[in-house]
Amino acid sequence: MATTFRPTLLSIAYRMTGEIMVSEDIVQDVLLSWINDTPEGVQNIKAWLARSVMNASLNHLARVKRQRETYKGTWLPEPVLAGQHAVDARLDISYGFMLLLGKLSPLERAVFVLKESFDVTYAEITQAFDTTEANCRQLYKRAKEKLAGSKRRFSPDPQQQQALLTAFTSASETGDINEFIRLLKNDVVLYSDGGGKVVAAMNTLVGLDVVGNFLRSVEQKFGQNLVVKPALINGQVALLFTEKDTQQLNTIMVMEMDDSGIHQLFSVRNPDKLAHLH
Numbered sequence: 001m002a003t004t005f006r007p008t009l010l011s012i013a014y015r016m017t018g019e020i021m022v023s024e025d026i027v028q029d030v031l032l033s034w035i036n037d038t039p040e041g042v043q044n045i046k047a048w049l050a051r052s053v054m055n056a057s058l059n060h061l062a063r064v065k066r067q068r069e070t071y072k073g074t075w076l077p078e079p080v081l082a083g084q085h086a087v088d089a090r091l092d093i094s095y096g097f098m099l100l101l102g103k104l105s106p107l108e109r110a111v112f113v114l115k116e117s118f119d120v121t122y123a124e125i126t127q128a129f130d131t132t133e134a135n136c137r138q139l140y141k142r143a144k145e146k147l148a149g150s151k152r153r154f155s156p157d158p159q160q161q162q163a164l165l166t167a168f169t170s171a172s173e174t175g176d177i178n179e180f181i182r183l184l185k186n187d188v189v190l191y192s193d194g195g196g197k198v199v200a201a202m203n204t205l206v207g208l209d210v211v212g213n214f215l216r217s218v219e220q221k222f223g224q225n226l227v228v229k230p231a232l233i234n235g236q237v238a239l240l241f242t243e244k245d246t247q248q249l250n251t252i253m254v255m256e257m258d259d260s261g262i263h264q265l266f267s268v269r270n271p272d273k274l275a276h277l278h
Helices: 002-017 020-036 045-063 065-069 095-102 106-118 122-129 133-148 158-174 208-225 271-277
Strands: 184-193 226-233 236-243 249-258 261-268
Touching (some): 002 045, 002 106, 045 065, 045 106, 045 122, 095 106, 095 249, 106 122, 106 133, 208 226, 226 249, 249 271
Antiparallel strands (some): 226 236, 236 249
């Protein structure tokens, strides 16, 4: 029975850590612990599993805290390719939302994720974090307030998705990136994650002119050496860039759009974050 909760448990761990392979390990360890050494007196299996996954996720974040703080450039979550990991499709793991979660304190994020993912009661959360129910309610309220003013994901219809992919595929084949750039909004933002291991924009790029010029420069330098394929990453339209000579996955670009165009681009280039996709 416990294994039926695996997709949601995996989504909980991933929402906390942003690392899909670490999340797989966390969930596997928790489920094995339940199967091999089932605790006595557990009334709510779902809540026990959720709290265990959450505590393991918080422990992981504590271990990598220094590493995250000294990360070179923008830190983006590991990409989750559709069909490769059994995440809960009902839960939002889009890049825009994941970045917002990352701005919460670990405890705010933990309370929010438990409430939103599994609807764990405040009384059950207090058992996990050794705090008061009043403090849990306050943490949840603060998290909701911080997320409330943000742009939430807009799900484009299939025709919009196809137009997006067609524009970029055409640009990659003809070398005319302008067709794709016309789909960008004036306030578009581009986040690029190279981790200091490959060339990437160290700072967030903001605005149509800045982002457009950056994409044109990349296309001119590297476009002819890359093969572009569409994909669904973190529930969003994305493009996979593979090197022609080596067949190595070079970059994943995830696109977040609303009904008037693309407003966020997420470029994941750190090879460590792409390794599990090979």
